[in-house]
Amino acid sequence: MPDQNFVVVRLGSLGDIVHTFPAVAGLRETFPAARIVWLTHPRWVELVQCSSLASEVWPVDSRELASVRHVISQLRRIRWNAAIDYQGLWKSAFLPFFGGCPRRIGFSSATIREFGVPILYTDSVACRTIHIADQNGELSSRAGARNPVACFSLRVEDQDASKVRADLAAAGLTDYVVLSPGGGWRAKCWPVDRFGELAQRIHQHSSLPCVINYGPGEESLAAAVQAASGNSKAVCYDGEMGTLRALLRAAKCIIGGDTGPLHLAVALSTPAVALFGPTDPARNGPYPPRETVLRSPNAITTYGRSDATDPSLLDLSVDAVFAAVRQRLEARA
Numbered sequence: 182m183p184d185q186n187f188v189v190v191r192l193g194s195l196g197d198i199v200h201t202f203p204a205v206a207g208l209r210e211t212f213p214a215a216r217i218v219w220l221t222h223p224r225w226v227e228l229v230q231c232s233s234l235a236s237e238v239w240p241v242d243s244r245e246l247a248s249v250r251h252v253i254s255q256l257r258r259i260r261w262n263a264a265i266d267y268q269g270l271w272k273s274a275f276l277p278f279f280g281g282c283p284r285r286i287g288f289s290s291a292t293i294r295e296f297g298v299p300i301l302y303t304d305s306v307a308c309r310t311i312h313i314a315d316q317n318g319e320l321s322s323r324a325g326a327r328n329p330v331a332c333f334s335l336r337v338e339d340q341d342a343s344k345v346r347a348d349l350a351a352a353g354l355t356d357y358v359v360l361s362p363g364g365g366w367r368a369k370c371w372p373v374d375r376f377g378e379l380a381q382r383i384h385q386h387s388s389l390p391c392v393i394n395y396g397p398g399e400e401s402l403a404a405a406v407q408a409a410s411g412n413s414k415a416v417c418y419d420g421e422m423g424t425l426r427a428l429l430r431a432a433k434c435i436i437g438g439d440t441g442p443l444h445l446a447v448a449l450s451t452p453a454v455a456l457f458g459p460t461d462p463a464r465n466g467p468y469p470p471r472e473t474v475l476r477s478p479n480a481i482t483t484y485g486r487s488d489a490t491d492p493s494l495l496d497l498s499v500d501a502v503f504a505a506v507r508q509r510l511e512a513r514a
Contacts, residue, residue, distance in 0.1 A: 185212045185216065186261045187208060188218045189218070190220045190267060192222045192225075193221065194365075196445070200313050207318055210327070212325070217234065218236060221239075223241075225422075232335055234333060253280045263284045263286055269288045285304070286306065286320050287304070292307070306323050312468060341423035342430075342431070349416070357392045357433065358389050358433050358506070359451075360393045361436070362438075363394075363402060364440040369460055373405045392417075393416065394419070395417060395418075429451050430451060435452070436502065436506060438458070439466070460482065477496035
């Protein structure tokens with residue numbers, strides 16, 4: 182078989198990239214010797230690299246003309262078998278289009294939210310599956326993958342694991358549970374005071390302290406959860422992508438909403454309790470769907486980006502969430 186060259190596009194963000202890994206793994210499984218080049222935002226290069234699915238990872242910032250022009254120039258130098266746009270936005274679709282890729286695979290207009298994008302594809306796929314990871318897999322199938330999705334593993338470097346252990350040991354922690362209170366926008370975030378009360382309940386029941394993970398711009402949110410956790414010995418922790426993976430892999434459990442760290446933890450085989458509100462877990466939940474997902478029967482799928490907690494998340498009591506966490510911890514013991 183002649184050399185196979187694929188370019189795949191998923192620029193961001195954390196959770197979306199994690200949900201793209203199974204589809205690219207399906208492509209890699211079918212074409213083990215293929216050259217697979219992944220285009221992503223510079224922030225996520227190391228994350229993609231740790232999957233070992235791509236032969237090369239090319240950074241591109243769609244807001245910087247010089248970066249876009251450089252990548253398009255590089256694309257034009259290679260004869261591609263197919264370009265797969267797993268993102269479905271104008272900013273992702275125009276890269277292989279102007280890069281001269283003769284076959285460009287993407288979602289049909291029934292799947293993506295930006296009007297008109299499929300005009301840039303040669304193959305528009307009308308998805309029959311529900312979860313975004315499986316929909317991504319349908320694109321891989323169109324490119325020739327025998328199985329739409331496949332298993333993958335994420336690498337955790339020894340130095341990152343050592344750093345996390347040392348940092349937490351300095352705070353008096355060994356075993357721990359991770360709380361991930363952020364989520365991109367407030368509508369899909371469980372209330373701060375409930376995260377704090379949950380940290381207290383977990384510590385009282387199992388003596389496990391909670392590590393409150395936070396990302397850029399979430400410092401005040403993490404501090405508020407820590408303040409609400411009282412004397413439960415909760416600590417705040419941030420870090421680069423490598424230490425985040427190490428932190429999550431070693432956790433006894435993670436509790437969070439529809440947020441990147443939760444999806445990353447699931448990919449690292451960490452038990453999870455996911456709290457969903459205005460986003461649909463059938464489409465955006467943990468994948469594969471083996472983790473505990475709590476969602477109010479009153480929840481309405483809107484994907485609305487409001488600044489107030491969605492009312493359906495207020496239906497999730499601390500008692501209910503703690504019961505789910507306790508079950509996950511006891512199952513792992």
